[in-house]
Amino acid sequence: MTYWLILFLAALCLLAALIPVFPISHGLVRIFDFPRTQLLSLTLAVAVATLLLLPLSGAALPFAMLLSAMVIQLVHIARFTPAWPRSVKTFGGDPSDAQTLKLLVSNVKQSNRDYDRLIREIRNYDPDLALFMEVDNDWLDALRTVESQFIDSLECPLDNSYGMALFSKIKLQEKSVRFLLNERIPSFDCSIALLDDKNCRLITVHPEPPVPTDDTIGRDAEISLVGLEVRDSENPIIVTGDLNDVAWSRTTRRFLRLSGLLDPREGRGQFNSFDARWFFLRWPLDHIFHSSHFQMVRMKRLAFVGSDHFPMFYELALVRRNADPDACGEDATLDDIEEARDLIHTEKKRDRKPIGEDWEDG
Numbered sequence: 001m002t003y004w005l006i007l008f009l010a011a012l013c014l015l016a017a018l019i020p021v022f023p024i025s026h027g028l029v030r031i032f033d034f035p036r037t038q039l040l041s042l043t044l045a046v047a048v049a050t051l052l053l054l055p056l057s058g059a060a061l062p063f064a065m066l067l068s069a070m071v072i073q074l075v076h077i078a079r080f081t082p083a084w085p086r087s088v089k090t091f092g093g094d095p096s097d098a099q100t101l102k103l104l105v106s107n108v109k110q111s112n113r114d115y116d117r118l119i120r121e122i123r124n125y126d127p128d129l130a131l132f133m134e135v136d137n138d139w140l141d142a143l144r145t146v147e148s149q150f151i152d153s154l155e156c157p158l159d160n161s162y163g164m165a166l167f168s169k170i171k172l173q174e175k176s177v178r179f180l181l182n183e184r185i186p187s188f189d190c191s192i193a194l195l196d197d198k199n200c201r202l203i204t205v206h207p208e209p210p211v212p213t214d215d216t217i218g219r220d221a222e223i224s225l226v227g228l229e230v231r232d233s234e235n236p237i238i239v240t241g242d243l244n245d246v247a248w249s250r251t252t253r254r255f256l257r258l259s260g261l262l263d264p265r266e267g268r269g270q271f272n273s274f275d276a277r278w279f280f281l282r283w284p285l286d287h288i289f290h291s292s293h294f295q296m297v298r299m300k301r302l303a304f305v306g307s308d309h310f311p312m313f314y315e316l317a318l319v320r321r322n323a324d325p326d327a328c329g330e331d332a333t334l335d336d337i338e339e340a341r342d343l344i345h346t347e348k349k350r351d352r353k354p355i356g357e358d359w360e361d362g
Contacts, residue, residue: 003058006050010062010069013043017072023250025217025343027210033249034283037270040073076248079266080284086267087329091295091317099195099318100297102127105286106311107206107242107274110134110161110360114306115142121302122146125313128169129192133206133242134307134360135163143167156186160357162206164188173199181222181347182208184354187241194318200236200293203229208355209244218355219244220251221347224340227258231332234323236293237261238316242309247284257332258340260323261289264296264314271301273310286312292327293320 016039020032032039047066050059078084091098104127106118122130123146130150132143140157143165147153150167156177157163162185166172175190188204203226207219223243230237239261245252247265256263265271265284272282286309288299297315305311 002053003062006046006054007062007065009046010050010065013039013046013069014065014072017043017069020250021072023339025220026215027212030210030216030249030251031212033246035281036073036077036246036248037283038280040070040077043069043073077270080247080268080270082267082269084267086264087262087327088264088266088290089295089327091297091319093317095297095315095317101129101192101200101238101294101316101318103238103240103288103314103316104130104302104311105240105242105288105314106131106302106305107133107286107307107309108135108139108305109307109309110136110139110159110163112306113138115139117303117305118307118311119143119146121305121311122149125302127313129202130167131188131204131240132165132167133163134161135165139163140165154188154190156188158184158186160184160354161360162186162354162357164204164206166190166204168192180205180225181344182218182352182354184357185218185222187222187226194236198236198318198321200238200318201230201233203237203239205239205241205243207244211355214355216251217343217347218350221340221343223251223255224258225344227255228337228340228344230259230261232260233291235291236318237291238288238294239290240288240314242286244285247287252287254332254336254340256289257330257336259289260329260331261291262327262329263287263289264299268296268299271299271312273301273312275308276304276310277308285309288312288314290316292324293318293322295319 152168152172154166173191191199207222210216273286294316300313302311
């Protein structure tokens with residue numbers, strides 16, 4: 001009986017590791033991307049139980065399955081540990097002598113009304129740019145109390161959990177609110193003037209979350225569209241927001257290849273921003289990706305603010321006028337580009353309400 005139970009658990013662990021490997025854009029598949037760290041811990045626990053409870057002759061098959069599952073999980077998450085080389089170097093100079101950008105990014109959770117906690121973090125960290133997602137009119141009114149810290153803004157409050165607001169200490173240029181693939185899901189696109197008249201393009205996104213009852217084409221297509229848009233750009237670029245996707249997923253890795261941008265978490269850690277309420281169910285959903293013009297000064301997960309997301313704080317230093325070709329990651333393949341275009345084409349033909357639009361009602 002013990003053998004069959006352990007064999008069953010080993011098979012489940014291996015299946016959970018393999019499911020998201022398949023290129024299927026559906027929540028039932030893609031949700032297995034998220035808990036890879038938790039599944040690795042579970043797999044390790046079952047492996048220990050296998051060695052303790054079964055004789056060596058009976059442990060061979062389940063242990064081989066468990067070992068395979070652990071390898072698959074590690075292949076995905078190892079780059080987000082300190083053991084991995086950093087794709088973004090840490091800035092070694094004095095930030096006060098350099099052109100730096102401080103960004104605070106927070107999914108406020110629309111139904112959360114604990115405004116003061118987030119306002120306290122904004123005042124403590126004094127960002128140059130503050131991005132807020134799931135902002136409705138009540139949230140925007142509350143954030144007016146810190147608006148005096150900034151000189152410009154871009155605002156699109158909505159009551160469907162996709163509202164967005166950006167406050168800036170730097171004049172925003174060419175700013176626009178865009179609805180890339182769904183008329184109810186905004187994203188921002190603007191430019192920020194840096195030293196020597198160099199402009200940094202800033203794109204903020206908050207695509208749909210994956211759910212077991214629907215496909216993820218909308219999310220995957222929006223992320224891919226941004227990747228194709230910024231591809232081959234020579235100017236500094238920052239893409240940030242709640243992508244509703246983890247850093248090691250098929251979709252995000254394809255985005256990095258398409259865009260040529262870098263993920264500063266590689267070699268530093270996961271910086272899990274969701275779920276702020278449950279310590280055992282956390283993964284990195286809030287991201288920043290940037291071009292090789294920048295190095296990382298600091299990156300920090302901030303305190304609990306009543307939302308299901310922790311705010312994230314980033315400070316980047318502009319160190320190059322031109323992109324560093326040696327710092328770029330993997331280049332996109334023809335398959336990457338074709339998959340991205342197919343996703344975008346499919347989503348453009350659909351007319352539908354966003355996933356989770358009514359989750360925050362009441």
